[in-house]
Amino acid sequence: MMACLWITARRARWQALFVTLCLFELSSVAGQARYSVPEEQAEGSFVGNIARDLGLDVTRLISGKARIITKGSRQYVDLNRDKGSLVIKERIDREELCRKTTPCSFSFELILENPIQLYRVTVEVIDINDNSPSFPKGEIHLKIVESAASGSRFSLESADDPDVGINDIQKYVLKPSDHFKLEVQIQPDGGNVIEMVLQTPLDREKEETHDLVLVASDGGEPHRSGTVRIHITVLDANDNAPVCSQPVYKAEVKENSPTGTVVTSVSATDADKGVNGEVSYSIANVAREAKQSFVVNVNTGEIKVAGNLDFEESKTFQLNVKASDHGGHSDTCKVVIQIIDENDNVPTIQLMSFSNSISEDSPPGTTIAVINVDDEDSDGNGVVKCSINSDIPFKIESSLTGYYTIVTEDYLDRESIPEYNITITVSDQGSPPLTSSKNINIKISDVNDNAPVFESSSYEAYIVENNTPGLSIFTVRARDDDWNQNARVSYILEDSSVNGVAVSSYVSVRAESGVIHAVRSFDYEQIKDFHFRVKAQDGGSPPLSSNVTVKILIQDQNDNPPQVLYPVQTGGSLVAEMVPRSVDVGYLVTKVVAVDVDSGQNAWLSYKLQKATDRALFEVGLQNGEIRTIRQVTDKDVVKQRLSVIVEDNGQPSRSATVIVNVVVADSFPEVLSEFTDFTQDKEYNDNLTFYLVLALAVVSFLFITCLVVIISVKIYRWRQSRIMFHSNLPVIPYYPPRYSDTLGTGTLQHVYNYEVCRTTDSRKSDCKFGGAGSQNVLIMDPSSTGTMQRIQSEKSILDEPDSPLEVRCNLQSSYF
Numbered sequence: 001m002m003a004c005l006w007i008t009a010r011r012a013r014w015q016a017l018f019v020t021l022c023l024f025e026l027s028s029v030a031g032q033a034r035y036s037v038p039e040e041q042a043e044g045s046f047v048g049n050i051a052r053d054l055g056l057d058v059t060r061l062i063s064g065k066a067r068i069i070t071k072g073s074r075q076y077v078d079l080n081r082d083k084g085s086l087v088i089k090e091r092i093d094r095e096e097l098c099r100k101t102t103p104c105s106f107s108f109e110l111i112l113e114n115p116i117q118l119y120r121v122t123v124e125v126i127d128i129n130d131n132s133p134s135f136p137k138g139e140i141h142l143k144i145v146e147s148a149a150s151g152s153r154f155s156l157e158s159a160d161d162p163d164v165g166i167n168d169i170q171k172y173v174l175k176p177s178d179h180f181k182l183e184v185q186i187q188p189d190g191g192n193v194i195e196m197v198l199q200t201p202l203d204r205e206k207e208e209t210h211d212l213v214l215v216a217s218d219g220g221e222p223h224r225s226g227t228v229r230i231h232i233t234v235l236d237a238n239d240n241a242p243v244c245s246q247p248v249y250k251a252e253v254k255e256n257s258p259t260g261t262v263v264t265s266v267s268a269t270d271a272d273k274g275v276n277g278e279v280s281y282s283i284a285n286v287a288r289e290a291k292q293s294f295v296v297n298v299n300t301g302e303i304k305v306a307g308n309l310d311f312e313e314s315k316t317f318q319l320n321v322k323a324s325d326h327g328g329h330s331d332t333c334k335v336v337i338q339i340i341d342e343n344d345n346v347p348t349i350q351l352m353s354f355s356n357s358i359s360e361d362s363p364p365g366t367t368i369a370v371i372n373v374d375d376e377d378s379d380g381n382g383v384v385k386c387s388i389n390s391d392i393p394f395k396i397e398s399s400l401t402g403y404y405t406i407v408t409e410d411y412l413d414r415e416s417i418p419e420y421n422i423t424i425t426v427s428d429q430g431s432p433p434l435t436s437s438k439n440i441n442i443k444i445s446d447v448n449d450n451a452p453v454f455e456s457s458s459y460e461a462y463i464v465e466n467n468t469p470g471l472s473i474f475t476v477r478a479r480d481d482d483w484n485q486n487a488r489v490s491y492i493l494e495d496s497s498v499n500g501v502a503v504s505s506y507v508s509v510r511a512e513s514g515v516i517h518a519v520r521s522f523d524y525e526q527i528k529d530f531h532f533r534v535k536a537q538d539g540g541s542p543p544l545s546s547n548v549t550v551k552i553l554i555q556d557q558n559d560n561p562p563q564v565l566y567p568v569q570t571g572g573s574l575v576a577e578m579v580p581r582s583v584d585v586g587y588l589v590t591k592v593v594a595v596d597v598d599s600g601q602n603a604w605l606s607y608k609l610q611k612a613t614d615r616a617l618f619e620v621g622l623q624n625g626e627i628r629t630i631r632q633v634t635d636k637d638v639v640k641q642r643l644s645v646i647v648e649d650n651g652q653p654s655r656s657a658t659v660i661v662n663v664v665v666a667d668s669f670p671e672v673l674s675e676f677t678d679f680t681q682d683k684e685y686n687d688n689l690t691f692y693l694v695l696a697l698a699v700v701s702f703l704f705i706t707c708l709v710v711i712i713s714v715k716i717y718r719w720r721q722s723r724i725m726f727h728s729n730l731p732v733i734p735y736y737p738p739r740y741s742d743t744l745g746t747g748t749l750q751h752v753y754n755y756e757v758c759r760t761t762d763s764r765k766s767d768c769k770f771g772g773a774g775s776q777n778v779l780i781m782d783p784s785s786t787g788t789m790q791r792i793q794s795e796k797s798i799l800d801e802p803d804s805p806l807e808v809r810c811n812l813q814s815s816y817f
Helices: 050-054 058-063 094-098 288-293 669-681 689-706 708-726
Strands: 003-006 019-023 029-038 046-048 067-069 077-080 085-088 104-112 117-126 139-145 153-156 169-175 180-186 192-198 209-218 225-235 248-254 262-265 279-283 294-296 302-305 316-325 330-340 348-354 357-359 367-374 384-388 394-400 403-408 419-428 435-445 458-464 472-475 490-493 507-509 515-518 529-537 545-555 563-566 574-579 588-591 593-595 605-612 618-620 626-629 640-649 656-665 752-759 766-773 779-781 806-813
Touching (some): 029 046, 050 058, 050 085, 050 117, 067 077, 094 117, 104 348, 153 330, 169 180, 248 262, 262 330, 288 294, 288 316, 348 435, 367 384, 384 394, 394 419, 458 472, 472 545, 563 656, 588 656, 593 605, 689 708
Parallel strands (some): 458 545
Antiparallel strands (some): 019 029, 046 085, 067 104, 077 085, 153 192, 169 209, 209 225, 279 316, 294 302, 348 367, 384 419, 394 403, 419 435, 472 515, 490 529, 507 515, 529 545, 563 593, 605 640, 618 626, 752 766, 752 806
16 A cells, blocks of 8 residues: 655746846946846856846947956856857856755846946746755664554654755655555645654564655656655554653754854653653754754753854754654654854955046046945844045945945046055944955046146356357256156247247257257357247147247357457558657557457457567557657657557457557658658559559540649649648647547647648648548558659548659647647
């Protein structure tokens, strides 16, 4: 006879794969999706089209660098960005993942960047019938007294099937069923209590032992089953069974309690005496986890901790403690043990998204990181508070339960602080509270927001004239507080002109170093200084720049010799200064006037008498170039005196010029004329002889007929003038430059009157022409003339007789008239 028990299914069969998508507005979490997938799927199996379900394009998954973030170390699902689908990455064992918990699911986050978006995805694992029921032991040995009455119950250990739902154990069958039937009771916690009920009395004398087979079958496809052999030994009569003192015991124990901690004690009594009245205790018909976590003392019924207790894994345990005597009678009581949570889990921090670099021009509110904070403890032990250090321009905001975002609170400046170390601290509300922290480093990327700055607001540089083209003059420098390419400074010469000439023809600027080079050789006498502008430009985009003015001052070099302005050195005539013999010591003969176009001490001139016919008669002023007599003129002194005066500047090395001054010592013009021939003997006449002969012939031929009357009239006029001059004893005054003033006040008046005196060599007659004040007259020897005297006046020129050998200009003081 076979007893069969079918157990009605307590959960509905799992249906086809479904997807539930819930989108909601949050600052960082954009939505969530839910999928279902059977366990034990092969790697690469399709889970769902996440792009379609979340309303995203595949291009967004690729550009946003979409990736999956899991809390644990194992990742069961992978993301195919190119197709926008989720696939199985690792074999999923529902029993390993959730054990008996239903529904069984795991969650992960899908993160996208630029902008940061967070999606929560939940995958429910559907159980398949991949496990067979199994009994704790292969055989069960029972001893039943033969006097056991019909209806007596005998507890059996239930089988275990890791599967759930329809795939869990659905029925038990006992074979054969001659004396016993099988009853299964479903407890509130979902467990089964299996008992054999005696239907017909046993007779040890007829059959001392009975062998039965208990079969446990699930309801999955295909069906799976497990068996255990039951060996029954019939004993002599023991008519009293142990009785538990109370049917249900309740106890509490803290998680992480050490092994051996006493939880509670159970007790039972047996009315029998002797051996039949001795009671032993054992744990029966409980889950494997309960048996591994607790142990009962066989003799005393004391229950102790045998394994690790973790509130986060199991909050409650239910034990079935069996009290048995030696006669095979037993009673069962229930022990419910509640696990008390302890604050033994440190809060965890996981970076869901993080940008280790942020631009310094990012506005306040820019997200730099999304973090997930979790504490596996419960109640107050699992409530966490997250914060960051306060000395930084960042703040933390809560975006979703367990999720926080770190955003900028103020504007950033890389030049002030190039990077920040952010310490994320999370603590729970346990006693004592547990705390964990995580450090992240944020680097501030540079933006070209600083223009180059020169070391000075303006520059002045000096260069000596006559420099070599290409010479380095000066270096301008500018700094840029930016970084890398934005701080790379180039120097540019701005377009401008100097005296109408482009400044680039004067100087150039090396772009890399700011070195200013001279393009040409400078001449202080032409340009003394000039200025231009140099622009410093960085390498940013767009570039920033600043300007500075550079002034170049040319320094003088002694590169110009003195130039003699007076006396004028003519190529064809000799200039002579007349000194009367009656002059006093210190008489001003003339003054050598010279200039030097250089500047400073290079233009300081000194005058020295280099050579002289009579060095004891004349001296030259060292500073003013005045030629004066240093003794009284005597009759023994020669009429013609030749002085060589050297004019020297004060440069290093010095430069000089030499001028010849001819002086005539005489009281009257006849004395002078007698000596002029000697002055001209040293000149060369042959050079211009042909020219003058041709010119003379041309003039004579042209003027002979037309000017005959004019010549006669002029001769009469000149004869009258010479008579007036012949009777005067006026001294000859040396010539001075226009507006010359004798500051020493020696010998001459400040107002000058000019007269023309013309004499012939063969006559004592002369013509005297009275001229206006301020006209210039000099005594000139013309070596090309044949004893004739020429008259040259600044206002006009009158051609005299061609045979006049000498023209004399003399300055007479107005006091003589």
